Amino acid sequence: LLQALVKAEKLEVVSHLAASISHEVRNPLTVSRGFMQLLHEDIPANKRTDYLNIAVRELDRAVEIISDYLTYAKPEAKGSEQIDVYKEIHHAVKVITPLANMNTVQIDLQKLNHENVCVLGERKLFEQCLMNIFKNGVEAMPHGGTLEISLVYYYSTIQINIRDTGEGMTEKQIQRLGEPYFTTKEKGTGLGMMVSFNIINRMNGKMSVSSEQGKGTCFSIELPVVYK
Numbered sequence: 001l002l003q004a005l006v007k008a009e010k011l012e013v014v015s016h017l018a019a020s021i022s023h024e025v026r027n028p029l030t031v032s033r034g035f036m037q038l039l040h041e042d043i044p045a046n047k048r049t050d051y052l053n054i055a056v057r058e059l060d061r062a063v064e065i066i067s068d069y070l071t072y073a074k075p076e077a078k079g080s081e082q083i084d085v086y087k088e089i090h091h092a093v094k095v096i097t098p099l100a101n102m103n104t105v106q107i108d109l110q111k112l113n114h115e116n117v118c119v120l121g122e123r124k125l126f127e128q129c130l131m132n133i134f135k136n137g138v139e140a141m142p143h144g145g146t147l148e149i150s151l152v153y154y155y156s157t158i159q160i161n162i163r164d165t166g167e168g169m170t171e172k173q174i175q176r177l178g179e180p181y182f183t184t185k186e187k188g189t190g191l192g193m194m195v196s197f198n199i200i201n202r203m204n205g206k207m208s209v210s211s212e213q214g215k216g217t218c219f220s221i222e223l224p225v226v227y228k
């Protein structure tokens with residue numbers, strides 16, 4: 001059952017992100033088209049090169065957005081492995097950025113340091129957990145705000161903090177967090193948090209939340225560190 005729910009939740013997120021991805025891809029394509037159109041005109045050779053370079057760069061950008069999304073959407077290679085937390089967070093941030101842009105949410109990574117710290121788990125599941133928490137954060141800020149992702153390293157433990165400046169939760173909502181089908185959203189599934197708690201448990205970690213209504217929410221995930 002759990003596996004089925006993990007899958008259902010993943011499909012939901014993948015399809016939800018699709019709209020923001022196509023929106024985000026349209027920008028570089030439009031810019032690229034514009035510069036290519038200019039090449040029809042009589043312009044100096046050095047300008048032509050500039051325009052062509054811009055057109056190519058923008059096309060590369062479009063490919064990158066799509067590739068990041070597809071790597072996330074791809075089904076999982078199973079089995080535990082060492083996961084570089086910093087790298088994994090960066091990847092999840094890339095995938096969520098189009099949705100954040102659509103919601104005028106800034107992603108603050110200034111306190112994201114500690115490269116090369118590894119934890120043990122199934123990469124795709126961990127990614128799914130991060131994505132759901134990031135997505136919830138963005139969705140909690142319909143009028144914009146900041147999603148801050150930071151890492152604190154305690155040698156045997158690494159702590160991931162995901163803080164938003166969104167609507168926050170009531171005491172009652174906090175208590176129900178992780179309960180299957182608990183959602184306050186019109187089109188929510190209420191599966192994301194349940195799946196995320198389970199994934200963190202499977203990695204021998206723990207997740208806690210602090211939230212204040214009208215101020216925001218902070219999720220903290222603590223995971224045991226493994227050494228290479």
Ligand code: ADP
Nearest residue numbers: 136137140183184185188189190191192193217
């Ligand atoms: P869904 O996102 O489909 O509603 P989740 O399991 O991901 O389901 O989240 C359950 C509920 O927890 C949300 O509907 C929301 O009420 C609450 N929640 C989760 N994260 C946040 C957050 N960052 N800020 C405010 N509320 C949140």
Ligand code: MG
Nearest residue numbers: 132136192193
């Ligand atoms: Mg969710």
